[in-house]
Amino acid sequence: MVEFIKQHKLVHIWAAGVLAVFCAYWYGASSPEAANAVSGATQTLKDGYAKFWYLLPFSVVEWFYVFFIVGVTAWAVVLLHRIRTRKGRHAVYGCAAGLACLSLTAYGLYCLLWGVNYYADGFQEKSGIYAQPVAVQELDRVTSWFARRLEDTAGQVKRDSDGVFAVPRDEIFQASTGIYENISMEFPFLARQDRIPKKMLFSRLFSAMNFTGFYSPYTGESNLNIDSPACLLPANIAHELAHQRGIASEQECNFLAIAASTASDDSAYQYSGYLMGYIHLSNALYRADRDRWAELYAALPETVQADLRFHSSYWSQFEGLTATVSKRIYDNTLKSYGQTDGIRSYGTVVDLLTAYY
Numbered sequence: 001m002v003e004f005i006k007q008h009k010l011v012h013i014w015a016a017g018v019l020a021v022f023c024a025y026w027y028g029a030s031s032p033e034a035a036n037a038v039s040g041a042t043q044t045l046k047d048g049y050a051k052f053w054y055l056l057p058f059s060v061v062e063w064f065y066v067f068f069i070v071g072v073t074a075w076a077v078v079l080l081h082r083i084r085t086r087k088g089r090h091a092v093y094g095c096a097a098g099l100a101c102l103s104l105t106a107y108g109l110y111c112l113l114w115g116v117n118y119y120a121d122g123f124q125e126k127s128g129i130y131a132q133p134v135a136v137q138e139l140d141r142v143t144s145w146f147a148r149r150l151e152d153t154a155g156q157v158k159r160d161s162d163g164v165f166a167v168p169r170d171e172i173f174q175a176s177t178g179i180y181e182n183i184s185m186e187f188p189f190l191a192r193q194d195r196i197p198k199k200m201l202f203s204r205l206f207s208a209m210n211f212t213g214f215y216s217p218y219t220g221e222s223n224l225n226i227d228s229p230a231c232l233l234p235a236n237i238a239h240e241l242a243h244q245r246g247i248a249s250e251q252e253c254n255f256l257a258i259a260a261s262t263a264s265d266d267s268a269y270q271y272s273g274y275l276m277g278y279i280h281l282s283n284a285l286y287r288a289d290r291d292r293w294a295e296l297y298a299a300l301p302e303t304v305q306a307d308l309r310f311h312s313s314y315w316s317q318f319e320g321l322t323a324t325v326s327k328r329i330y331d332n333t334l335k336s337y338g339q340t341d342g343i344r345s346y347g348t349v350v351d352l353l354t355a356y357y
């Protein structure tokens with residue numbers, strides 16, 4: 001036994017390191033106070049190495065994922081080969097333990113660097129603004145207000161010959177670093193120096209999985225899908241920049257995307273924020289009062305309706321097995337971190353919007 005342990009010393013040290021990572025995560029998830037302490041430490045760490053990865057113009061984490069998948073696949077092939085050729089228990093054990101450690105390292109780091117944020121104070125605790133039950137009259141009033149703001153801002157953005165939102169994506173990315181300046185005056189804990197998010201090379205693939213972007217705790221990068229409709233790109237960028245601030249909750253980040261965009265001085269972000277807010281609110285109004293929903297929709301400018309049709313048409317092409325599986329996996333991921341509503345928690349952004357506006 002002693003000889004066996006010595007022969008696999010490195011992989012056992014690796015396993016001990018992985019266990020330490022999980023212990024740190026379990027400590028962070030044990031109480032709000034512990035979560036705040038751990039998330040604060042990891043936020044400083046992520047901000048530190050993000051400075052390095054942002055020196056590169058492409059999304060680094062996309063290639064990390066590619067190399068990880070290729071590496072795990074190759075490792076699994078080697079393991080199967082050793083089992084089939086009966087290389088001996090030492091060879092098989094070492095390969096299997098290494099593969100397990102590699103996979104658990106990736107998962108453990110995700111839990112520690114990001115999962116613990118689900119147990120820390122979020123926007124609601126820090127701001128004192130909490131989602132409240134919404135009466136239909138309140139929902140109607142706020143949805144109507146967003147519709148009017150869309151009328152005011154729809155003509156302030158560039159459009160193509162079909163009337164569809166056509167602000168160049170490069171302009172949208174360049175303007176992203178100042179979007180949180182105004183709202184940070186109201187909520188100082190949101191203040192930070194932003195960097196221009198990364199454009200995803202595999203955007204089309206992420207569209208198939210129903211992702212408009214994601215924040216990577218491994219590299220500290222905000223990554224955006226640039227294949228999806230541009231009308232919501234500004235608000236999607238603001239959403240990922242909310243994650244960059246350590247806010248884990250998806251509904252809170254959707255709220256912040258809308259609030260930061262509409263409070264900004266950039267017309268493209270303002271319009272995109274009001275559009276995202278209207279989509280969330282009108283979807284809720286559709287379930288509560290379909291006639292009123294139809295009345296508000298019919299009163300929208302044709303340009304806004306064109307954006308909504310284009311947005312709906314784009315995403316409808318990805319309805320299928322890949323999107324369904326992706327949603328289910330993400331739903332279970334949210335639930336595993338205590339987000340008991342799972343993917344339905346996106347709907348509670350309506351409660352926050354109504355409470356705030």
